Amino acid sequence: MPRSYALIDCNNFYASCERVFRPGLRGHPVVVLSNNDGCVIARSAEAKGLGIPMGAPFFKWRALLRRHGVAVFSSNYALYGDMSARVMRVIARFCPEVAVYSIDEAFADLTGVPGGASAFARRFKATVERWTSIPVSIGIGPTKTLAKLANRLAKRHARLQGVFDHAASPDPDRVLRHTDIGDVWGIGPRHAARLRKLGVNDALAFRDLDQSWVRKKMTVTGLHTLLELRGQPCLGFSEGPADRKTIVSSRSFGHPVSSLDELLEASAQYTVRAAERLRSQGAVASHVLVFLQTNPFRPGLPQYSASQAVPLPVATAHTPALIRAAQAGLTRIYKEGFDYKKCGVMLSGLEPANGRWLSLLDLPPDDTPRHAPLMRAVDALNARWGRDTVTFAASGSKDAPWRMRREMRSPRYTTVWEELPKVRAD
DSSP states (O other), X not given: XXXXXXXXXXXXXXXXXXXXXXXXXXXXXXXXXXXXXXXXEEEOHHHHHTTOOTTOBHHHHHHHHHHXXXXXXXXXXXXXXXHHHHHHHHHHHHSSEEEEEETTEEEEEOTTOTTOHHHHHHHHHHHHHHHHOOOEEEEEESSHHHHHHHHHHHHHOGGXXXXXXXXXXXXXXXXXXXXXXXXXXXXXXXXXXXXXXXXXXXXXXXXXSOHHXXXXXXXXXXHHHHHXXXXXXOSOTTOOOOOOSOEEEEEEEEEEEOOHHHHHXXXXXXXXXXXXXXXXXXXXXXXXXXXXXXXXXXXXXXXXXXXXXXXXXXXXXXXXXXXXXXXXXXHHHOOTTOOEEEEEEEEESOEEGGGOOOOSSOXXXXXXXXXXXXXXXXXXXXXXXXXXXXXXXXXXXXXXXXSOOOTXXXXXXXXXXXXXXXXXXX
């Protein structure tokens, strides 16, 4: 039986999350801003119709947004992450096999589902939207690449009503012919530009290239894309992104920072976030690199940037040990007399926690066996009751002036008790 893959993609996900608890915004333009309310990172369909581009600087588009009554929100990642988890739980409940691809996308194996993949997808789409209030589009194909391409069409053409099955298309070649080479999953901008110079402008032309030429010029990754466009599955269903080789946590400050104490707090907070991701990957780090910089877009002010790598005696995922290393490095590179715009932490030398190299000597006090259960408990409490339910004093208070500016953030409706929606019965 031929395989049938589906890519389920949440439409305008961040904007859709904001509408879940504000149904009055349905049909109205909505945009979501990046950290420190810098630029547009998500747009509803209505906002796209106004010509607001992705990445538009907020300060340049503020007047137009106000003129058209666009609802503007600061990023609310706690809400988006929780809504993503809810959508993925619904998908996993009804689909035989699921592989989460990103915060708003998941692949599902619909091979052999009752009634056929297309009919199942339409019923399933309605269920997801009814249970979560998040609209989704579903693309179906015999390979993951074709499912990704089908999803793109399902999202763009209203007549398809959010579901398109590439295998059921009366003219599959026409679909490929009208897909730009740069829109094919797995072909990056560099290869797309090179292919256009050779007259390969669409997915169909690429599919019909010689296999050996593609393997030679685009390596095995390009060959897999070619074969997938021909309907031959090459990407394992459960294949996800490879484990990170480094983990970076960094933010621009809400206001310029000049004092060492505030920089130390910020570095501790970013280390806490990096350590959480490190443990979620089941890894440990052997090096901590800390960096800081002034604002390069203000040339009239003194400029300075520096970084410092700090090796660890033993690779670890213990947050206090990582914080101490980051703060030690920051202290070495800090200089007075500068207004700093940004600092960050990078964890490197990552390896599996259960397969790391150890010293013949005793482990340092920061990495005794009791610390692993402690970190698991901290992570579990924060996952259950909301981020920073349990945190570290070194990271400072929640209202520190250096923290991100998010003046238009919506309430964290689903993860913070104090911000739960309130209903009045008059």
